[in-house]
Amino acid sequence: MLRHVALFCWKLDASESDVRAFSDGLAEMPVQIPEIRSYRFGPDASLGGSNDDFALVADFDDAAGYQRYAEHPAHRHLIATLLMPIVAGRHAVQYEV
Amino acid sequence: MLRHVALFCWKLDASESDVRAFSDGLAEMPVQIPEIRSYRFGPDASLGGSNDDFALVADFDDAAGYQRYAEHPAHRHLIATLLMPIVAGRHAVQYEV
Numbered sequence: 001m002l003r004h005v006a007l008f009c010w011k012l013d014a015s016e017s018d019v020r021a022f023s024d025g026l027a028e029m030p031v032q033i034p035e036i037r038s039y040r041f042g043p044d045a046s047l048g049g050s051n052d053d054f055a056l057v058a059d060f061d062d063a064a065g066y067q068r069y070a071e072h073p074a075h076r077h078l079i080a081t082l083l084m085p086i087v088a089g090r091h092a093v094q095y096e097v
Numbered sequence: 098m099l100r101h102v103a104l105f106c107w108k109l110d111a112s113e114s115d116v117r118a119f120s121d122g123l124a125e126m127p128v129q130i131p132e133i134r135s136y137r138f139g140p141d142a143s144l145g146g147s148n149d150d151f152a153l154v155a156d157f158d159d160a161a162g163y164q165r166y167a168e169h170p171a172h173r174h175l176i177a178t179l180l181m182p183i184v185a186g187r188h189a190v191q192y193e194v
Contacts, residue, residue, distance in 0.1 A: 002142065003137070003152070003154070004146070005102055005104060005152045005154060007102060007104060007188045007189070007190050040100065040194045041192075042192035042193055042194065043192060044190045044191060044192060045099065045160065045191045045192055045193060047160055047163065047164065047191045049101070049163070049167055049189060049191055050189050050190045050191055051187075051188060051189060052188050052189065052190045053190070054190065054192075055100070055102045055190035055192050057100070057102060057154055063142065063144055066144065066146070067144065070146055090148075091104045091148060091149050091188040092104070092146060092147045092148060092149065093104050093141045093147045093149045093150070093151065093152035094141060094142045094144045094146055094147055095138075095139035095140060095141060095142055095151075095152050096139055096142060097137045097139065
């Protein structure tokens, strides 16, 4: 299985409703992109062990499934319209599990 | 469930054997720390969608379980002896799944 992990930090002027709109958009991805096997995301819980604002963990059968997700029009649209306006930083890794 | 995600990038002089020793140390954590429910880690697969070197995703029943892991002597020892010598950057988020 190929796992994609992404951590985001938000711009100072990103609002709660902006983040909620992005979360709502993420929730649509498994509906739109059949290669997604698992898709769990959410805001940081503020436990004192973090330095980013939001996490996404997505599982795929293989690297090809991840690539189809990465390039899918619904995913590209989400990034362009709901992520880019609010994101200040992104860290990501894909790894075999 | 409380999920902890950490992404690491390595110092330029971190060797493959250094990273393997850290991985071997991580593999011991679920043996030593009973609060861990799931623990999956590994090096970046170099698919072109990443900007860090290594990922860890760990699940716990709740925030208290994560905190016991974070403060566990075996975990602190791993960080001090096998992570700190090689890590150049760390990003982390804990979130409810």
